[in-house]
Amino acid sequence: MTSFLALLFRDIRLAVRAGGGAALALAFFAAVVTLVPLGVGADLRLLSRIAGGVLWVAAVLAALLSLDRLFQADYEDGSLDLIVLSPLQLEATAVAKIGAHWLATGLPLTALSALLAVLFDLSQAGTGALVLSLLIGTPAVSAIGAIGAALTLSIRRGGLILPLIVLPLLAPAVIFGSGAVLAAQDGLASGALYLLTAFSLLCVLLSPFAVAASVRLNLAT
Amino acid sequence: MSEFLSQGGYGFYVWSSFAVSAAAVGFMIAFTLCAWRKAKRALAALQDSETNF
Amino acid sequence: MSIFELANPKRFMQVSAVFLPWIAAAAAVTLAAGLVLGFAVPPDYQQGTTVRIMFLHVPAAWTAMMAYGLMAVASAIGLINRHPLADVAAKAAAPLGAVFTALGLVTGSLWGKPMWGAWWVWDGRLTSFLLLLFLYLGYIALGGAIEDENRSARACAILAIVGAVNLPIIEFSVDWWTTLHQGESILRKGGPLIAPVFLWPLFLMALGYTLLFFALWLVRIRTEIVNRRARTLTMARAT
Amino acid sequence: MTFSLDVEDLSCIRGQRALFRGLRFSVDAGRAVSLQGANGAGKTSLLRLLAGFLMPASGTIRLRTDGGDIEHAEDRGKFVGWFGHQDAVKPQLAVREQLAFFARLYGSGRNPDEAMRTFGLLPLAELPGQYLSAGQKRRLALARLQLCARPLWLLDEPLAALDTAGKKLVAQTIVAHCACGGIVVAATHEALGVACETLLLGDG
Numbered sequence: 078m079t080s081f082l083a084l085l086f087r088d089i090r091l092a093v094r095a096g097g098g099a100a101l102a103l104a105f106f107a108a109v110v111t112l113v114p115l116g117v118g119a120d121l122r123l124l125s126r127i128a129g130g131v132l133w134v135a136a137v138l139a140a141l142l143s144l145d146r147l148f149q150a151d152y153e154d155g156s157l158d159l160i161v162l163s164p165l166q167l168e169a170t171a172v173a174k175i176g177a178h179w180l181a182t183g184l185p186l187t188a189l190s191a192l193l194a195v196l197f198d199l200s201q202a203g204t205g206a207l208v209l210s211l212l213i214g215t216p217a218v219s220a221i222g223a224i225g226a227a228l229t230l231s232i233r234r235g236g237l238i239l240p241l242i243v244l245p246l247l248a249p250a251v252i253f254g255s256g257a258v259l260a261a262q263d264g265l266a267s268g269a270l271y272l273l274t275a276f277s278l279l280c281v282l283l284s285p286f287a288v289a290a291s292v293r294l295n296l297a298t
Numbered sequence: 299m300s301e302f303l304s305q306g307g308y309g310f311y312v313w314s315s316f317a318v319s320a321a322a323v324g325f326m327i328a329f330t331l332c333a334w335r336k337a338k339r340a341l342a343a344l345q346d347s348e349t350n351f
Numbered sequence: 352m353s354i355f356e357l358a359n360p361k362r363f364m365q366v367s368a369v370f371l372p373w374i375a376a377a378a379a380v381t382l383a384a385g386l387v388l389g390f391a392v393p394p395d396y397q398q399g400t401t402v403r404i405m406f407l408h409v410p411a412a413w414t415a416m417m418a419y420g421l422m423a424v425a426s427a428i429g430l431i432n433r434h435p436l437a438d439v440a441a442k443a444a445a446p447l448g449a450v451f452t453a454l455g456l457v458t459g460s461l462w463g464k465p466m467w468g469a470w471w472v473w474d475g476r477l478t479s480f481l482l483l484l485f486l487y488l489g490y491i492a493l494g495g496a497i498e499d500e501n502r503s504a505r506a507c508a509i510l511a512i513v514g515a516v517n518l519p520i521i522e523f524s525v526d527w528w529t530t531l532h533q534g535e536s537i538l539r540k541g542g543p544l545i546a547p548v549f550l551w552p553l554f555l556m557a558l559g560y561t562l563l564f565f566a567l568w569l570v571r572i573r574t575e576i577v578n579r580r581a582r583t584l585t586m587a588r589a590t
Numbered sequence: 591m592t593f594s595l596d597v598e599d600l601s602c603i604r605g606q607r608a609l610f611r612g613l614r615f616s617v618d619a620g621r622a623v624s625l626q627g628a629n630g631a632g633k634t635s636l637l638r639l640l641a642g643f644l645m646p647a648s649g650t651i652r653l654r655t656d657g658g659d660i661e662h663a664e665d666r667g668k669f670v671g672w673f674g675h676q677d678a679v680k681p682q683l684a685v686r687e688q689l690a691f692f693a694r695l696y697g698s699g700r701n702p703d704e705a706m707r708t709f710g711l712l713p714l715a716e717l718p719g720q721y722l723s724a725g726q727k728r729r730l731a732l733a734r735l736q737l738c739a740r741p742l743w744l745l746d747e748p749l750a751a752l753d754t755a756g757k758k759l760v761a762q763t764i765v766a767h768c769a770c771g772g773i774v775v776a777a778t779h780e781a782l783g784v785a786c787e788t789l790l791l792g793d794g
Contacts, residue, residue, distance in 0.1 A: 083694035087683075094682040155676030159734075162641065162667045163695045224513055228506050232496045242489035242510060245482045246517045249524035256531055272527070276520065287513050290430075294505040296643045306400045308465050315404040315461040319411070322454040323563065326447060330567045330574070337577040344584045500605075586607070 080165040081173050088177030091150075098143020099181040106139035106186055110193045121198040128197035129207060129258025133251050136186045136211055137218055141243060143182050144222040145229060145236035147174055148292065152230045161296060171227070171288035175219045175281070183215030199262070206261030210254040210273055217250045217277040220284035227291035231298075249276045360576045363436060367569045374569070378562035385555030392548055402549060404462040410557040412455035412480055414564050418448030419483065421568075422490070423515035426508035436572070438504030439579075441511060442494055443571035447564055449487035455480050475529035479522050486514045593619040593655055593741055595640070595773055600649035602635050609635055613649070615789055619741075622764055622774040622786035631792025633777035634675075637744045640775060642667040653742070671740035673748055677727040678734075681720035685711055685730055688719065689737055698739035705733040709759065724751040732763055743767060745776035757783060 092099045113131050151157040194204040225243040253273035260267035395402035422444045429437030497503035601611040609632030625633045638644040642663030653660045689702035706712045709729045761783040
């Protein structure tokens with residue numbers, strides 16, 4: 078267990094430190110979200126309708142930014158070999174990496190989204206649903222993103238292929254997440270949050286095996 | 299004949315979807331066969347040069 | 352002769368050489384029959400002659416889905432008992448599947464335009480095919496990016512399996528999404544109620560596309576085997 | 591404490607080329623082996639095979655331990671102390687932080703400060719990795735190797751980028767490790783400066 082926590086906290090420390098992905102993801106999230114009204118126009122009625130979708134898509138893209146270094150940094154400087162030889166099972170290593178990415182990137186994005194929702198004049202219920210759906214949905218983004226990161230860790234410009242591989246797989250998260258916000262705004266009861274929870278659980282439970290398999294095959298050079 | 303061509307007014311859509319399908323199928327067949335011929339020629343060249351050492 | 356015996360390339364080349372002409376001929380015949388029947392059939396009372404586009408759209412979409420399924424199965428076989436031929440088969444299927452998906456999308460849009468008045472409608476089936484196209488493009492891009500042959504094959508295998516597991520979920524979430532936005536979509540699952548008279552051309556075209564896919568798939572696998580033999584020869588002679 | 595490494599007719603294929611075939615050797619506790627051979631003869635591949643990263647085309651690698659014989663790659667990996675080409679030094683983390691992390695990750699219970707003292711890294715304890723020289727990074731990697739307390743050491747070019755003092759330090763570490771019953775397999779171009787058998791790879 079101590080090995081697991083050691084890896085978890087080291088990865089969080091690396092992400093939060095200068096040059097790490099966390100701060101970059103937050104800045105990108107805020108930048109993209111503030112750009113949308115410039116493109117769509119300042120009509121708050123319209124903006125509040127599209128707020129859920131815009132914030133969700135921007136959050137997913139921001140999370141993807143710091144994902145391609147999730148394994149590649151360790152792979153390039155040789156740390157991955159040492160981590161694989163540690164007593165920690167490879168699947169557990171994957172969970173630690175996913176957890177560290179979620180804590181360092183997913184959670185802050187969720188917190189910031191509540192603030193940015195003000196820019197879209199999102200209603201109280203809408204913002205509540207947004208934060209809750211992001212809280213539930215970002216683990217799925219980190220989990221599926223980790224699969225993409227493990228698959229592309231040996232590719233030099235892997236960062237370009239990662240979104241292409243990962244985004245279609247994250248469509249359900251975006252659909253259910255923004256659907257939950259829309260339903261909350263209209264005061265409709267919708268199963269979106271339950272479906273999102275189911276999808277998130279499935280991703281978090283299944284992806285460590287795919288991540289471990291991808292890391293194993295990439296180490297066999 | 300012109301009635302057949304106009305396809306009850308939707309001629310443009312019917313014929314363009316046929317054209318697109320024919321193009322796609324043609325492209326796949328041509329691309330696959332040409333890759334096959336290229337591979338055969340490459341292997342044959344290698345085997346010939348191998349035999350007349 | 353179990354399927355695993357097919358795994359050794361020489362055996363596969365002999366067997367496929369025998370079957371290939373038959374499959375190709377069958378594909379040509381079924382496609383011709385489907386086309387002729389398609390035009391012989393009277394136009395649909397509701398959709399008019401655009402129903403003939405359906406004979407191209409649905410078979411292409413079906414073949415695209417089938418190709419992804421076959422790719423995932425071949426990948427699983429390749430991953431589990433390390434058959435190099437299964438990896439070759441999976442990667443050979445991907446570009447074909449992508450072309451069929453794109454064809455399905457274009458014919459779908461051409462079919463929708465006269466009915467809905469827009470080139471693209473965010474209808475459940477068309478949207479999931481758009482996502483399927485991205486799954487294919489991701490698979491092909493990943494395959495192309497990794498140089499080492501068997502590492503690239505195994506990475507693609509994992510992606511194909513993850514994709515296959517996710518495909519039903521994507522399909523479900525997109526359908527759920529269409530009910531949220533449009534109410535009941537005009538194009539119900541599998542299209543409006545198909546009069547039996549249209550079933551025959553539809554079935555023939557679907558069978559024709561499937562046979563065409565298998566014929567092209569076999570040729571592409573044979574091509575890759577020949578390429579790999581050529582590469583080993585050049586490498587062997589180089590050292 | 592029985593501990594030995596046995597390799598029987600091991601063969602490794604990279605791409606379509608067989609690097610080596612039918613390799614057979616065994617190393618008992620307390621011994622060191624130096625792998626010699628031209629570049630590309632497969633020294634690194636052999637080390638990665640022993641560590642369990644690579645699967646052999648044929649042959650077996652067996653670790654004889656008190657708890658019985660181990661052949662499965664990942665179980666074998668739990669006995670391996672790896673010293674690769676790269677030093678696995680994180681630029682943003684301080685020397686002490688990195689050593690403490692690996693001590694906890696490997697659960698070796700050894701004290702990082704002691705390892706830093708033996709490898710002369712104490713003055714650099716709070717310095718982030720990016721300011722270390724190549725030689726200092728190597729000494730950090732050696733300190734980590736000792737810290738992880740693994741019996742089977744696999745070293746890939748341990749003497750590279752080291753001055754004579756550094757090379758002497760590597761020799762002493764290897765001797766100390768063998769003295770307490772460990773095994774060392776090192777791929778080198780130059781002499782290790784330690785009494786050891788030599789295994790020649792490739793068409794030598």
